Amino acid sequence: MMKILTVGGFFGTGKTTLILKLSKIFAQNNHKKVAIIVNDLGKIGIDDKIVKEAGLSVRELFGGCICCELSSSLADTLQNIKDRFNPDIVILEPSGIAKPAQILADVQYLKGEIIEKSAMVILVDPIMFNMLADMPVIQDQLKAAKILAINKIDAVDKSTLSIIEEKLKAFNSKAEILQISALEGINVYELANRLLS
Ligand SMILES: Nc1nc2c(ncn2[C@@H]2O[C@H](COP(=O)(O)OP(=O)(O)OP(=O)(O)O)[C@@H](O)[C@H]2O)c(=O)[nH]1
Ligand SMILES: [Mg+2]
Structure with a gap:
């Protein structure tokens, strides 16, 4: 059984x-085998050197936006990863405009079959936030996030951060x-622990 962690955001x-x-944290500190599913050919891509340093077993899949595929196709991808690598953790990077509700539905569908646990974090860029906060796709992401x-x-400076934090609370008081x-x-360990807990 695999844990599936989704890292979303615009x-x-x-x-x-x-x-x-x-x-890197999961591999080095928690001794977990990690696979990463990337939705597209990112500008950064997965750096071979970082991957080797971390002793990871990484399979990159550039199969288009996972949220746009059928659940069975995410299922096939995960089954394939399981058969080939049998990782403890699979991390998904959906497209920047993916709908979290769709991802959660896809993952939920697989729970108990090959997925033991799932968690999701939505990232916010404080530099861009004010300009983009009115976009429905961003509001959907913010509202669905735990x-x-x-x-x-x-x-960014502390005062900007507290203003953004207040705005986020207004969108989603439960998150x-x-x-x-x-x-x-900074605080990446804390987030890693939170995602695994
Ligand atoms: N200053 C700063 N820059 C960051 C941080 N995290 C990421 N970046 C920069 O932000 C840019 C985008 O980072 P990515 O990790 O490619 O973002 P992404 O969400 O995967 O981007 P897409 O896949 O294109 O949607 C890069 O130039 C990163 O170096 C951070 O914590 N601080
Ligand atoms: Mg990316």
Whole structure:
């Protein structure tokens, strides 16, 4: 049985950067075998060197937006990964405009078959947030999240962060809100533990 973790958020919020950091933590600290499913050919891609350093077994799949595929196709992908690598954890990076409700429905469908547990974090870019907050796709993501992570806190001041945190609470008062920097590794351990708990 595999755990499936989804790292969502709009384009450029830092999903790939975070996924690489999380994978490293899971592999090195928790001794987990990690597979990553990336929805598209990202600008960053998966850096071979980081992957090797972390001792990961990574399968990149560039099969288009997972949210746009049928559940059975996500199921096939996961079954394939299981057969080939049998990872403990699969991390999904959906497209920046993926609907969390659709991803959750796909994952829910597989629960108990090959998926033991699932968790999702939605990333927010504090630099872009004010400009993009009116977009329905972003509002959908924010409202569906149980865990919201304001990323890139290394690049903005504290007062901006608290304003954004207040706005996020207004969108979704139930979500747990973390402040992280995927780039500098701030609060990434805390998020990793939270996702596995
Ligand atoms: N300052 C800062 N920059 C970051 C942080 N995390 C990611 N970035 C930068 O943000 C840009 C986008 O990061 P990605 O990890 O590619 O974001 P993404 O969400 O995977 O992007 P798409 O797949 O294109 O939607 C890159 O230039 C990263 O270096 C962070 O914590 N702080
Ligand atoms: Mg990416």
